[in-house]
Amino acid sequence: MIRRALGDRYEVISATSAIDALSLLNNRNVSLILLDVTMPEIDGFEFCRTIRKIEKFKEIPVIMLTAKDGLIDRAKGHMAGTNYYLTKPVDRDVLLSTIEKFI
Numbered sequence: 311m312i313r314r315a316l317g318d319r320y321e322v323i324s325a326t327s328a329i330d331a332l333s334l335l336n337n338r339n340v341s342l343i344l345l346d347v348t349m350p351e352i353d354g355f356e357f358c359r360t361i362r363k364i365e366k367f368k369e370i371p372v373i374m375l376t377a378k379d380g381l382i383d384r385a386k387g388h389m390a391g392t393n394y395y396l397t398k399p400v401d402r403d404v405l406l407s408t409i410e411k412f413i
Contacts, residue, residue: 312324312375315406316406316409323340326350327349327350327351328349328350328356328357328360329351335361335370340370341370341371342370342371342372342409342412343361343370343372344373344409345357345358345372345373345375346374346375346376347376347377347383347387348377348378354374354376354387354390355386355387355390356390358372358374358391358392359391361391362391371412371413372391372392372393372394373394373395373396373408373409374387374392374394374395374396375396375397375398375400375405376395376397377397379397383395393412394408394411394412396408
């Protein structure tokens with residue numbers, strides 16, 4: 311879905327797990343991270359907290375894009391260090407305008 315929605319405007323790199331995502335972050339220049347709460351191994355909140363502790367990743371904008379739309383989840387996202395929190399389903403234009411705010 312993300313590649314289809316954004317692929318005509320951005321290079322979309324996807325990871326299947328937090329371990330893969332960390333490897334990609336270490337080996338690629340990334341302008342923004344779209345992150346779901348639901349991930350194998352660790353959840354998106356923990357992943358965001360982890361990368362925020364690493365100096366070279368601290369300034370990369372993180373947009374949480376997830377089906378979890380409760381206030382508690384939004385607060386967890388904020389406390390984990392996300393820059394913005396969007397809930398699925400998200401309109402393509404809303405997603406694009408949100409991304410453009412950060413890059």
